[in-house]
Amino acid sequence: MTSDIQKIRWGILGTGKIAENFALSLTGLESAVKQSVASRNPHNAVRFSQQFGFANAHPTLQDFFNDPEIDVIYIATPTSLHQEHCLMALNSGKAILCEKPFTRSWEEAYQVVEQSRSLGLFCMEAMWMRFNPFIQECKQLIQQKYIGDICSLNAGIGYKKDLAKLGQPEDGRGAMLVFGCYALNLAFFLFGEPQNHQCQVIRTDAGVDVNCAVILGYPNHTVSITATINGTQSNDVHIVGTDGCIHIPSPFIDPTSMQVISNQAQEIGLTERIGRKLGRMAKPLTGLFPQYTNPVRIGLIREAEETMRCLRLGLTESPIMPLNESLAIHQLLDTIQSSSH
Ligand SMILES: NC(=O)c1ccc[n+]([C@@H]2O[C@H](COP(=O)([O-])OP(=O)(O)OC[C@H]3O[C@@H](n4cnc5c(N)ncnc54)[C@H](OP(=O)(O)O)[C@@H]3O)[C@@H](O)[C@H]2O)c1
Structure with missing residues (x-):
């Protein structure tokens, strides 16, 4: 109770x-x-x-x-x-x-x-x-090799903003900090820390990054990310594996659906299970708080629940978003932002 x-x-x-x-x-x-x-x-x-x-x-x-x-x-x-x-x-x-x-x-x-x-x-x-149920399901599917070995992940993230309001680099309003951090975070969540990276960064005259392309290298697959603040992206994610693919539709940072195509689906009977499970997750989203016009985001609800779970257990970190990963992601963000390209 x-x-x-x-x-x-x-x-x-x-x-x-x-x-x-x-x-x-x-x-x-x-x-x-x-x-x-x-x-x-x-x-x-x-x-x-x-x-x-x-x-x-x-x-x-x-x-x-x-x-x-x-x-x-x-x-x-x-x-x-x-x-x-x-x-x-x-x-x-x-x-x-x-x-x-x-x-x-x-x-x-x-x-x-x-x-x-x-x-x-x-x-x-x-x-x-990270707390969105579809993102968590996506991680499980990848770990279970439901789409085989991963070949690639592509993420485009960004919404057009007023460039005059970006200010200086120290104001923290560049494309990577505002938007790109989500895609980097997703890559860390699904695959861990990359072995290497390459990037190209376009900046304003003041030095704020507005348009970045980043490639993360893993032993057997690649991750490509574009992050923009001077134009709006598709804001979805495509993950391709040797036996299928996953599409996380816009906005991939808090999806309310996900398409999974697996060559093995019929054999192991997972399509129906996932369909039922995801169907259940989507239902409470509609009409949960009808008095408010803002969308209530399932990721925020689950994040608050996880914070309270950790506090009750006396945990000082969440295993879902550990501090060492926040640090590692910031290290990579620093390198991308200071890149000379
Ligand atoms: N908007 C989103 O969808 C979104 C999503 C994810 C994360 N975030 C992150 O959440 C943070 C806030 O974003 P936001 O979009 O909510 O921004 P926002 O609408 O501009 O709200 C920021 C709030 O911070 C307060 N604030 C501003 N300057 C302050 C100061 N000097 N001292 C104390 N409080 C100050 C203001 O409240 P008062 O005027 O009442 O002081 C302001 O309403 C950012 O780090 C952003 O990256 C935003």
Whole structure:
């Protein structure tokens, strides 16, 4: 019975677009308590707390971090502030779930990871794509060799943004940090760390990457990624194996369906099983929160559930999105962003 499950009290820092989606996701979770909200602007915090049903809105960030009623803080501020806000939260004794990209660089990420580890506090990059059931099913299918040995993965990700608002490289608004990180993260999730990489990066005059092509090398297959912020991509993923293929449709970062074609499907009877399983997953998405117009993202819900599961078990990291992988991905992002091509 859910009533016996330890409740976890959430604080949300930031009142923007993703914070709204996350607050909606908590709405569906019985064991999640919507405790507190903080913003630069106290009026925003009050508006947000009333709109999404939080108990408190704090007038200052320090009051928020010091609130003893918060178990875990979801950090949903701009990327350039993630390191500062993560460290403030950890130093106040709070567990953290920090939006992607975790920080702007490996160096910043490393400091957050070190601090969380030395304080023994839960910390996770909010890479909600990894918690989407279709992405998890995709990983299982690959591990079970359902489409044979992998030949290639192709991912294109990006949405056209106003280039005038990108600012400087240190603002953290380039194509790789905003979009490409999802595709890199997917490759790490499905296949682990690549052996090598090649890339080509197109930048604005200020040095912000706007258009990047990256090839990741694995022993027996390749991963190719294009990430753009000056144009919109198809935002889907094609995975080809020696015995079939998988298509994760747009948006592959939080899909609500997946096409799997396997030469072995008839023989091992998996098509029907997967069809039934995925069909069940898709159903709760429709009409779950009919009062809201924003789409409720299944990846966000599952990510919040995983955070609460880890906190109840006293885990300081999630095995699904481990900190060492966030660090390794940041190291690769740094190399791509500083590449001379
Ligand atoms: N939007 C998405 O779909 C999405 C998806 C995945 C991840 N993310 C990540 O989530 C983070 C936030 O993205 P977003 O799209 O939600 O941005 P956003 O709509 O601009 O919201 C960011 C919020 O951060 C707060 N903020 C801004 N400057 C601040 C400051 N100096 N001090 C404290 N708070 C400040 C603001 O809230 P107040 O005005 O109330 O202070 C603002 O509403 C980014 O790291 C992004 O990469 C976004």
